[in-house]
Amino acid sequence: MQLFFEPRSVVLIGTSRQTGPGAYNNLEMLLSYGYPGRIYLVHPKVPDIMGYKTYPRVADLPEVPDLAVISLGRERVVPTAVECAQHGIKRLVVISQGFADADARGAELQAELVRLAREHGVRVLGPNTMGVLNPFSGFTTAFIDVPRDPAPAPLTMVAQSGAFQVGASSFTGRLGKAIDVGNACDLDMVDVLEYLADDPDTRIIVLHLEGIKRGRLFLATAARVARSKPIIALKTGRSLAGAKAAMSHTGSLVGEDAIVDLALAAAGIIRVRTLVELLAVSRAFLKFRPMAGPRLGVATATGAFGIIAADACEDHGLELAPFPEPLRDLEEERIPWHRLGNPIDLWPLGMVTGSFTGVFKRAVAGLFADEHVDAVLGVGPCFTSPRHADLNIPGAVRELRSANPLHKPLALLLYGDKTAHLAQVEELDREPNVACFNTMDEAIMGLAATWRYRQFHEAPAPGDFSLPQPSSRPLPLPPEEVLVGEAALNLLQAYDLPLVPGVLAADEAGAAAAAMEVGYPVVLKIISPEWVHKSDWGGVRLNVTTEAELRQVYLDLTARFHQSTPAGTLQGILVQKQVHGVELLMGLKRDPQFGPVLVAGAGGIYTEVLRDVARALVPITPDHGAKMLQSLKIFPILQGFRGQAGVDLPALAAALVNLSRLAVDYPEIRELDLNPVVAAPQGCWCVDCRVVL
């Protein structure tokens, strides 16, 4: 990976003979970027480009370059890659577009490229990439003129688009290395994270993710790297994921984006949802040590912005620290009516003393010194007018340099005329542990993200996210795409999932015998692969209390079935004991990125109405199962409140663990729905099950 960022020699294949506007000539950009290594060009026709001799074929090159950069039309990429491999080149950057993201032919070409690369032991970055940018060593594959930053930041951007390199000042503020993995046909986020783990130029990692390949390994790698380097991720495509169709409740309740949320959080990745947040959080990590706690001290020139700070703290999970009592003497400066608190409203004190700068400095110093304060927010005006030379926040901050031995973050929100704002922000951004933000929200979002990271950092390391080996299966799976009725219930039974007592009856007499066996009152249900939504279609009758009623209901149900679906297969009528309790849902969903996910939530008629679900990556422990239940909105009902008995939480947690085992052993299960699971003070019962393969 390192030689992708710092090749000693590079060959450019497909570079245009044109230069200047509209040419997107990567030789021109590489030269202007100040690359110190050896450059070769391959071109079939012209003898030289920009004064550099060209070679007609890769085989003609006088050495084996560390890296080849290909920007040919898509049909010529694979043959050229073969030439490179045959010449011994081990690393390719494929800029060319029109591959798997475009059409079927592109997908074929990409598969062929991967096959050849594997065969020859060649690693490929791209296709559809702008490649790498390394301002430290002076190397770039970009066909865009990105000026080389003379003071690169320790923040590395790993994206699926070149725009994040081109517009870094809008997206992460500052930038060091960058890599665009493009279609990630071979090299992906996992490879890049492995490399960045030990890269001395990287202290902070920002990921722009469209899709995630090798999901579990990605999480494990990220979790390991995040112990020492904060990883910020902008995962896009939230809206697209939401639109996917699903065949079960579990499927529709757990959008892919919710699983992304769960997975990234488990790996300690700081997810940002918007570009505003990306910029704010990047800035905070670039300038601040992570907050040691959630408590913020606010020194403000205006009470109004103290209230706005309190709102933002509530929005983003920070708290206002108690007022530092040693600062009480600020009050005694001639304003008996001024009540000090946190936020500290400094304006009246500034007016009376004639030195806002002075009171600001004392307040911030007091907040730095107070052990109950984890970070400081300063809000104040900035002016070019000489009439306000006394309002000098940059001056105060400079003088406070030695007053911050614990390196607490100082976030600043300046407002005033534009010229002063630009100048003072630039000046203040050079101070250590100080960062200016454009709005309150950005300041608080940024600080809060450092506190989230600190909590992850101090928690025990997460597991390795791997799936256990499947054990031998107690049952073979039938060939159907959807399992209902006995086939589904047998599977549950094999995993010790408690079933409500019931018998699948083939005729009226059998149903009557079944009811005697399980005991009245009973429930009757149509079991048929065509009647997946049997409740909605009137295929379920509750609370049948006598044999006469049962016989009537049996006839009604079968008549209804044959009338609505004359060609349907009626497997039978299920006669179950009617059980009472809180109705829950449990389920499984196989995520294309992260594999099996376990779900628990409110069930029965409340399923879709409440959408109250907890999720976890499989496998889980009983402890984890208990935590899922605790995180539900309906947990107080499960626990028992307002004089009602609670339900059997250990039995529910055990059922979740059993479901987790089942998910490991049957990877072909795409969705599984237990709804309802009836939970009572003693025990719980699965009443209905649907499995989608």
Add this chain to the structure above:
Amino acid sequence: MQLFFEPRSVVLIGTSRQTGPGAYNNLEMLLSYGYPGRIYLVHPKVPDIMGYKTYPRVADLPEVPDLAVISLGRERVVPTAVECAQHGIKRLVVISQGFADADARGAELQAELVRLAREHGVRVLGPNTMGVLNPFSGFTTAFIDVPRDPAPAPLTMVAQSGAFQVGASSFTGRLGKAIDVGNACDLDMVDVLEYLADDPDTRIIVLHLEGIKRGRLFLATAARVARSKPIIALKTGRSLAGAKAAMSHTGSLVGEDAIVDLALAAAGIIRVRTLVELLAVSRAFLKFRPMAGPRLGVATATGAFGIIAADACEDHGLELAPFPEPLRDLEEERIPWHRLGNPIDLWPLGMVTGSFTGVFKRAVAGLFADEHVDAVLGVGPCFTSPRHADLNIPGAVRELRSANPLHKPLALLLYGDKTAHLAQVEELDREPNVACFNTMDEAIMGLAATWRYRQFHEAPAPGDFSLPQPSSRPLPLPPEEVLVGEAALNLLQAYDLPLVPGVLAADEAGAAAAAMEVGYPVVLKIISPEWVHKSDWGGVRLNVTTEAELRQVYLDLTARFHQSTPAGTLQGILVQKQVHGVELLMGLKRDPQFGPVLVAGAGGIYTEVLRDVARALVPITPDHGAKMLQSLKIFPILQGFRGQAGVDLPALAAALVNLSRLAVDYPEIRELDLNPVVAAPQGCWCVDCRVVL
């Protein structure tokens, strides 16, 4: 009001003799601002300030100025106000601090100021204000050197802090007039809105609200003004409001902030929650005509940002328009594999044609022309490098001026090097119907706000928000602070609210007789003002089916009561018919700002768990009641689904209307809780009631 903004003459009282840094001298600022009117000064000691002769007392002034600006210590404000009034001055701006927001003495002084003002027919702005800023006529009362904008914007800021005048470039971007109502002891938002309705300098109004005075009148005025001028409001103190204590479910479910939300939306005010949103929305209204529909067309230099745009549309309630088919020929420019859609990914076309500017122009023109597109978002790079002279979005936009006959908004997101960004944004911001935004979120938030406004604008005007006159009360209210049991139920009955049949029994025999009367099964409940939370404390027994059981339960309950609260008053044991159905909650809450608010939601054990509530300002119509029910998450359950019968929605709506009438007639009711209200297929019944006065 107009003479507050454009006084022909002004007297400054309390102006410092000092000038320069730390002096906060409002004469110095007024002169530098270029005020064309006559200035007088009152000072007891010095003969002149900055060359202006002073008068020792107000009475000595040679004329009666239009306005007096007082910046004295708080104890001297009231006597000076009297002097002003006696001299005939009708308008005061009180800059001084330390009034009702500070301490009890400050509250006294403020009340005295208001009393005197009313007595003398004087209007007061403040205290605790920076006053007004009028760059159009050149008048300011600010003690801060805010440079006069030579091209003021048609956006007027009405705030409760001067910071919004001082830092306008950070908060609303541009600014015209501004007024800080401070403590709003006399002049408040209602007065200012009345004035702005006809102010030719004001096209957009931004409110910064900490509290809202004369709530109903404020809403009526705002709703009227908002028909022609968009009103954007930043209401702060969301977190503080949430912390208030409440005595009932209704109280705790309906935080004051939720009522603010409801009220502002009803008046067509565009609420913004953060400073990021304030800036984005202000910018959008300054530059754009409101979107005629929610459909956005996106022309982007990077596919990645098309996905980010789709996410932001989903977040903020816009939609992606269908792809304009006439643009299909863009595709035929030599890239057969490129699939066009909306967002339109332009980069491959730009690369192949060598002119990104050209394809950008064609795409945006196509989106302007398409009738299914209501606004356009352009995303592209900006460079200082001459190597990218072909990437010229400002050039394309200039040439598109005449291609936008419907004046559709064109929001732009540029990324690239900082210098180019600053220059191009400045250039583009001069184009009509064009605005640049720093991030995707801001662009979409801004556009979405114009669409929200358009919808309000096209909907029927809301009512006048007034409360009807109370009719004569059917019942006097008892003196207790909390009403339960019969006292509460009698009140319901007087308003035709259906009660579950029940009798308050004084002894065991009475209870048995009551059960016979209402019919088994019955429910028994302890009724006592000390047992407000009787369910939580085991004071309710459900499903009592026989007389023997009833007698036992009666003894149990009374024993339990006397054991836990020996000094308590047991009003009796309520014997009610047990009814079955969906448990709802209905209630009232009196908001300090907006008066009575009606609540309907999920009740019973789900109340606190789901927090599923709809709210409305009293009074409501049956239609409005029906809409409240429809907006609940549990509405599908009320409607009946999955084979279950629905509940009697007209009966529920009627109950809400009756509760609304009750709220009008008994303004002293602070909170009222009906929980549960049991809703069945035919009818509904109030089972329990609690009234807080």
